[in-house]
Amino acid sequence: MRDLKIFLAASAAAVGVAGALVAPAHAQExxxxxxxxxxxxxxxxxxxxxxxxxxxxxxxxxxxxxxxxxxxxxxxxxxxxxxxxxxxxxxxxxxxxxxxxxxxxxxxxxxxxxxxxxxxxxxxxxxxxxxxxSAGPANVMTAEEISKIASVNRDIRDIAARDPFATLDTSQTTGRQVSFAGQNPRFNRFTVDGVPITDSFGLNPDALPSRRGPVPLDSIGQFETKVAPYDIREGFFQGGVSNAILKSGTNEFHGTAFYTFSSDELTGKKTKSYILNPTGRIVQPNFTSKDFGAEISGPIIKDKLFFMIAAERVRAARPVAFGTQEDNAGTPVIGARDADLERITQIAQDRYGYDPGGILRSDGDKDDRVVAKIDANLSDTQRVSLTGLYTKDELNVSTTTGTRDLGLESNAYRKPNKMKAGIVNWNADWTDRFSTEARALYKTYDSGQFPLMGRSAQMSICAAPASDRNTGGAVTTNVSTVCPTGTPQFVLGAGGRASPTSLKSAPGVVRSRPS
The missing domain is CATH 2.60.40.10 (Immunoglobulins)
Incomplete structure (x- = not known):
């Protein structure tokens, strides 16, 4: 006779601005x-x-x-x-x-x-x-193995990328992303203690609801990645699924802490000369980067009640590489000069009363993550855990990037994420062959795109020294609509979307189902 295990999963679905949507969860072990x-x-x-x-x-x-x-x-x-x-x-x-x-x-x-x-x-x-x-191809890493991974960004993607089917893409301006088995990164699924904690709106590069993941790395007890699980309970993804199992307290107190620091004073300012930078000198704007956190766990009542708390704060604002030939942080836009930028800015302010901003100097990277967990042994056959999650991050993103186009501050937007979640997990063994597991999720998630300098239309200003348009004001058909080859453009306004967008995911009705 086969062992019988009933599994109950519960999840609150996202409620968008158009109305409420409720759906059952696809749960992880x-x-x-x-x-x-x-x-x-x-x-x-x-x-x-x-x-x-x-x-x-x-x-x-x-x-x-x-x-x-x-x-x-x-x-x-x-x-x-x-x-x-x-x-x-x-x-x-x-x-x-x-x-x-x-x-x-x-x-x-x-x-x-x-x-x-x-x-x-x-x-x-x-x-x-x-x-x-294992029931299917899976990669499981323990807390000890995770602690040995070099992750400068303290990003949970660095752990997921250890899977042989995973590919880490760092080329996107909106953030890092992981693809499994060549699938679109947004088709992945991410879970914490078995329940989905994902990007509800698809605005982030992949399935994660925040820049580095919703939980501190030091809070993870085991991390599991799968691409083709056999278990019928696991679904609702086409790429890969990542499951972070949080640590639990034990009968002994344990703790970790760390602190990292970097600044422009610790960064090199000279490299070998190359075509775009014949002098080899790199102008580094002033910046500081700090990342610190701690984790502590232990008993509240020995053998009965345990706790774990972990928190991490990142203040890692980094210089934006793009700038003019004379003023940049590593990537000069070909042909863009300070004199052209000053002239365009002056005309926009004096003639049109519009402030286009200057060069975007910093990405304003901020990230806060907090997790707390309580585990209780109700009896030899009953166990329950309560988990609370909080994450908040923010990043400045330039809408226009390239070696011929320089987007100013008005062409950039602020990308914030904020999530709160609560998870209840109950395990019970009724007989040697009959056990149950029930989970419930409460989650709120806010995200959006907000122009750094207010709403405006997007304008591209060609830095060509002369125009082929006549001075009499008449509209002709033989005029150019794009910049001449090799001439830079300065892009103003329309940071992100044409208007500020804020999306909120509110807690919905909790449903459960056997599987």
């Missing part, structure tokens, strides 16, 4: 399973008592082997270490230690009992045939 067979001299041992203990929290799951010697402990916390103790009448007690489980996977554990002698204790790595079994 958040737990692990230990499944084993108990034998003696090749024969199954029925009726053996199996005790599975999560050592860091003291959480215990009990099972009894069936007629074939099989047992299953489902709905377990991911990670470990676990200890499995097998007791059967007429046999010596056998204990397997240091079992490490992976999210969404089953740890296969064969146990051999001896009929006489002292109790046997062995580590899982020495048991032949023991190990995690």
């Amino acid at each position: 958040t737990t692990s399973t230990i499944r084993g067979n108990v034998t003696s001299n090749g024969q199954p041992v029925a009726g053996a008592q199996v005790k599975v203990t999560h050592v860091p929290t003291g959480t215990v799951s009990n099972a009894v082997t069936d007629s074939s010697g099989g047992f299953t402990a489902a709905g377990l916390r991911v990670g470990g270490p676990y200890t499995v103790e097998v007791i059967a009448s007429g046999y010596t007690t056998s204990t397997v230690t240091d079992i490490q489980t992976a999210v969404g996977q089953t740890f296969a554990l064969p146990v051999e009992l001896a009929q006489e002698g002292e109790a046997i204790v062995v580590t899982a790595s020495l048991v032949r045939g023991a190990g995690n079994i």
Whole structure:
């Protein structure tokens, strides 16, 4: 008889400006399973008592082997270490230690009992045939492995990019993005503790609701990526799915902290000369970049109630590379001169009363992320967790970029994201073969595009020294509509969309369904 596991998933769907839309969630696994067979001299041992203990929290799951010697402990916390103790009448007690489980996977554990002698204790790595079994191609990284990844940006995409099917694209001006198996990055799905935490409106480069991901890297216990899962519960994506399982508190206090700093004083100002920069000197505007955060976890009530809190703040405003030949941060627009910019700005202000702004100096990168989690062992068979998420970020983006076009401040827009979410996860084991898991999500998400210098039409000013239009004001048919080849353009106004756009995703009705 196969083990029966009922899964209940609940999710609040996005409510846009046009009206409310409610949909059931496509859920990810958040737990692990230990499944084993108990034998003696090749024969199954029925009726053996199996005790599975999560050592860091003291959480215990009990099972009894069936007629074939099989047992299953489902709905377990991911990670470990676990200890499995097998007791059967007429046999010596056998204990397997240091079992490490992976999210969404089953740890296969064969146990051999001896009929006489002292109790046997062995580590899982020495048991032949023991190990995690994945249902489909998956890549799972533990907290220790994540801590060893070099991520200058503290971006969760650096973790997802470790998947063999993933490609990290850093060429987009709107931000970094990850593509799985060659699919459009917006077709990905991102989940936290099994529920979707994604970009509700499709304004970001990929499925993430913020620039670097909604949770600090130090808060992640395991990170899973998949492209073709077999599980019927996993859907609603065409590229890949990333699932971040947050850390939980244990019976011991743990904590981490970090601080990084950079500035123009630590950045080189000279390179080898090249066509666009014959002097090799780079003008670095003044800037500072700071990134700091901390994570702490531990017990509130030993063996019963645990907490984890993590926060991270980024103030990493970086210079925008594009500028005139005389004033740039690494990428001069060919032919663009300070004198032309000054003249265009003066005419716009004096004749039309319009301020086009100057060169966009900084991307204004800001990012705040906070997560808190409470785990409670209600009993040996009941466990519940409450998770709260908060993220807020902002970036200045130039609408026009290129080696022949220089977009001014009025041609740029501010791109903010703000998200609040609450997750409830309840796990229960009713019998050895029947367990349930229920989740609920509450989420609000605000995003938009706001011109840096107010609403206006977009104008392209050609910097050609002479015009082919006549001076009498008559409209002719033999005039150019584009700049001559090799002549730069200065682009004013229409930062982002033609008008400010703000989109809000409000909490909707929660639905659940079995799968």
